[in-house]
Amino acid sequence: MRYQLSLMLYRLVFLGLLPIAWLLLQLRSIKQKAYRQRIGERFGFLPRQFKAGGIIVHAASVGEVIALKSFISQLLETKPNRVITVTTFTPTGSEQVKKLFGERVQHCYLPLDSTFCVAAFLNKLKPQAMVFMETELWPNLIAQSAEQGIKLLLINGRLSQKSMDSYRKLAWLITPTINRFDKVLCQSQVNYEHFLALGADVARCKVSGNVKFDISVNQTIEDKQQELAEFVVTERLIWVVASTHKGDESIALNAFTELLKSLPQLLLIIVPRHPERFNDVASLCLAQGYNLARRSTQEKVTSDKQVWLLDSLGELLPTCALASVVTMGGSFSDIGGHNPLEPALFKKPIVVGPNMSNFVEVMQQLIAEQGIIQLTDQDNVDMTDELSKVITDILLSEKTQQTLGENAYRVVTQNQGASARSVKQLLKLL
Structure with missing residues (x-):
């Protein structure tokens, strides 16, 4: 009886909220x-x-x-x-x-x-x-x-x-x-x-x-991977920062400034989580003085381009295949992180921020198998320093890249x- 009354109340409340829901959809649009x-x-x-x-x-x-x-x-x-x-x-x-x-x-x-x-x-x-x-x-x-x-x-x-x-x-x-x-x-x-x-x-x-372990590479992904690879004109080390939210890009770009001192040809690929933020992220990159290419313009990523903004949909997985190292966004704030198994599928070394609460068990397995590196510092300034150091260490060691990638891939296949x-x-x- 209590459940029926609760359900009835819930239905009445939701009915009253319908106009607000409609308004929110209009605002989001x-x-x-x-x-x-x-x-x-x-x-x-x-x-x-x-x-x-x-x-x-x-x-x-x-x-x-x-x-x-x-x-x-x-x-x-x-x-x-x-x-x-x-x-x-x-x-x-x-x-x-x-x-x-x-x-x-x-x-x-x-x-x-x-x-x-x-x-x-x-x-x-x-x-x-x-x-x-x-x-x-x-x-x-x-x-x-x-x-x-x-x-x-x-x-x-x-x-x-x-x-x-x-x-x-x-x-x-x-x-x-x-x-x-x-x-x-x-x-x-x-x-x-x-x-x-x-x-x-x-x-x-x-x-x-x-079920998030049940990912695989099909012909469509391989074709898209080849298509994206043709945009990058010169062979370079590539750092992919994936599924970013507000605040993630600032941390990544500040770390990128430090990385360029020792790795001047490094290419940063940023993949925002939500399309409505594409222009804001582009403006942030330009405001910090980076030479930017945008996926939506179909321009080639020449050697002078420092940042490639993937302002497109459905291309994250094949983009991971291009990476030398991948950092998952949403892990530097209270978002709780995004799926680290996607870059693991391509045997890529993965770095995440302190908060991966959405993937507790997955993280436990990856950490146990030494298939991921998680930052520990909660302070944005110190986290930027830690991030740039970790990414530098990975990019300067092919053995580290290979070991992290293979360990992560093994976690995927075993589960x-x-x-x-x-x-x-x-x-x-x-």
């Missing part, structure tokens, strides 16, 4: 126009040609789409005649779905978690099953799906200590929501224990591994298989 497009999908109104009766797989943004690539590909191979709908929240995630899967899947935005939006969405698609990832817990969508007999699967379940502490304050809503899932597949033993501590039914939960186990569990539910 000022910098990224894609947020004002296909607005009907946000409210559950899907294209007329969409087919019903299949499986919905939700991937919030770019990182989740890439992580689910193997799972979705295996699902398409196993059930070639079943309709697969992949949903995202962000336009960048949407573009990634189109690039990876094209017409092989249906794609739309996941609706806002309001009663009427969710009802319209489910009424159109009438799915047999819905697959969510990590901590995507939408009480209204999950409740309505369960009430309609739609099978619910949470894969790659992740629940950090911080998230668990926050969710405990809402346990009256979150715990019953988790227990609406037919199965919760956790990415590690620690996450499994966190779900149980939050009140998840032990019979519903099991450890299946992390693959979670996608196959997740597909098997889904088929079992169906």
